[in-house]
Amino acid sequence: MKDKTIDYILRATWQAVARMYNEEAGKYGATMSIGFALLSIDKEKGISSTALGPQMGMEATSLTRTLKSMEEKGLIVRKKNPVDGRGVIIHLTKLGREKRDLSKEVVLKFNEAVKQRVSQQKMDHFVEVAEVINELIAEKQIFATEQPEAEIENKAK
Structure with missing residues (x-):
């Protein structure tokens, strides 16, 4: 990818x-x-x-x-x-x-299959990256400093 x-x-x-x-x-x-x-x-x-x-x-x-x-x-x-x-x-x-209980077994089987192919260190990094993404979104830190074009044009007038 x-x-x-x-x-x-x-x-x-x-x-x-x-x-x-x-x-x-x-x-x-x-x-x-x-x-x-x-x-x-x-x-x-x-x-x-x-x-x-x-x-x-x-x-x-x-x-x-x-x-x-x-x-x-x-x-x-x-x-x-x-x-x-x-x-x-x-x-x-x-x-x-x-x-x-069946649903839980399916989820655990998926988790186990991934963990067998991915090291604990990589899993820790994956979780860390996911947490950062969620924090950025929750804290509205991605688009907070940008202003929509229409808003910028209105301020210029």
């Missing part, structure tokens, strides 16, 4: 990982999103629907579709929040817990 931009490498790699997970999940009638949701739901306590979206980094509409599909497949049940009756807590069913 020589001479590729960082964002291209990240995107191409993530798309390959997503295809791999979706292909594996498809064998079980699921999707990568369903697997990720299963792993994000606490096995014992469940999770509020409002907390799940941000935890997964999913938009509300995508999450709603995923949860509906999971409910139809018998993986989750929604229960009223006992603390706040307006909210909903999502709980895994017995089948959901089984599929969660």
Whole structure:
């Protein structure tokens, strides 16, 4: 991937990982999103629907579709929040817990396959670079000093 931009490498790699997970999940009638949701739901306590979206980094509409599909497949049940009756807590069913364990095995298998081919030092550097990228984005340090052309033109007038 020589001479590729960082964002291209990240995107191409993530798309390959997503295809791999979706292909594996498809064998079980699921999707990568369903697997990720299963792993994000606490096995014992469940999770509020409002907390799940941000935890997964999913938009509300995508999450709603995923949860509906999971409910139809018998993986989750929604229960009223006992603390706040307006909210909903999502709980895994017995089948959901089984599929969660399967999803965890798939993720661990992927991690192990990568770790067998990449030294610990390179993994540490990879994590370090990813953390720097996330910090730059979170702190809005990439485009913060640039001003849109229209804004520059308005100031010149």
